[in-house]
Amino acid sequence: MKRIVVLTGAGISAESGIRTFRDSGGLWEEHRIEDVATFDAWRRNPALVMEFYNQRRKQLLEVKPNPAHYALAKLEQKYDVQIITQNVDDLHERAGSSNILHLHGELRKSRSTSDDSLVYDINGWELKLGDRCEKGSQLRPHIVWFGEAVPMIEPASELAASADIFMVIGTSLNVYPAAGLIHYVPANNVKYLIDPNAFPLSGIKNLFVMQEKAGIALPKLAEELLSA
Ligand code: OAD
Numbered sequence: 001m002k003r004i005v006v007l008t009g010a011g012i013s014a015e016s017g018i019r020t021f022r023d024s025g026g027l028w029e030e031h032r033i034e035d036v037a038t039f040d041a042w043r044r045n046p047a048l049v050m051e052f053y054n055q056r057r058k059q060l061l062e063v064k065p066n067p068a069h070y071a072l073a074k075l076e077q078k079y080d081v082q083i084i085t086q087n088v089d090d091l092h093e094r095a096g097s098s099n100i101l102h103l104h105g106e107l108r109k110s111r112s113t114s115d116d117s118l119v120y121d122i123n124g125w126e127l128k129l130g131d132r133c134e135k136g137s138q139l140r141p142h143i144v145w146f147g148e149a150v151p152m153i154e155p156a157s158e159l160a161a162s163a164d165i166f167m168v169i170g171t172s173l174n175v176y177p178a179a180g181l182i183h184y185v186p187a188n189n190v191k192y193l194i195d196p197n198a199f200p201l202s203g204i205k206n207l208f209v210m211q212e213k214a215g216i217a218l219p220k221l222a223e224e225l226l227s228a
Contacts, residue, residue, distance in 0.1 A: 004081045005167070009178075020170075039145050066215045072095065084160070088102065111142040
């Protein structure tokens with residue numbers, strides 16, 4: 001079975017109604033990264049950081065996967081599909097994809113501030129100051145903040161290196177190390193880039209750029225790959 005490895009970003013969830021970060025109207029226009037998405041922000045003003053992620057979580061519970069998420073799930077009929085997502089939403093899971101590696105954490109989970117291995121599902125949308133892990137420490141959002149290590153990058157690079165086909169969908173490729181994953185893919189293997197604002201990546205061979213919305217381009221590409 002051929003392996004398709006997919007790197008997704010906020011753009012794949014845009015058509016579900018989740019705002020991206022850097023497009024016009026994106027989240028980072030309204031909130032400063034330094035105020036809500038760093039460990040320093042959490043130390044200075046944990047209530048503000050909690051509120052930011054509570055609002056994101058609340059909104060996530062109101063949206064649904066879109067045709068792009070479903071197209072990736074359908075590809076499993078013929079391919080070994082491995083998704084590496086920068087997204088903290090659970091729309092790939094809800095669309096039925098089986099193998100999902102979350103590089104930047106998961107919005108619907110919390111983590112102990114004293115023991116990284118203690119990760120819990122959050123019931124509903126709200127995580128509060130005062131919510132504690134089984135060891136009595138405050139719980140924080142299970143999110144990789146700017147400046148923090150990205151523990152899943154090693155398995156992600158191994159997946160990229162094992163791709164027969166690689167897809168990059170809906171990411172501005174601004175944030176490393178995720179943006180560098182394409183360099184692990186064997187040079188001769190086919191790569192697709194799907195993003196209405198996609199630009200050709202220099203030095204990448206066998207790259208097909210599709211300047212379209214994921215919800216339009218991906219179902220078409222999936223049909224092609226399934227009938228190949
Ligand atoms: P960005 O907001 O940087 O980029 C979103 C990309 O999606 C842009 O290139 C858009 O052109 C594209 N896009 C918009 N609508 C689309 C659609 N319908 N179909 C396909 N593409 C579309 O988001 P990311 O690249 O995911 O990290 O951002 C990477 C990381 O930066 C995030 O994981 C987050 C953020 O800060 C953390 O919070 C740690």
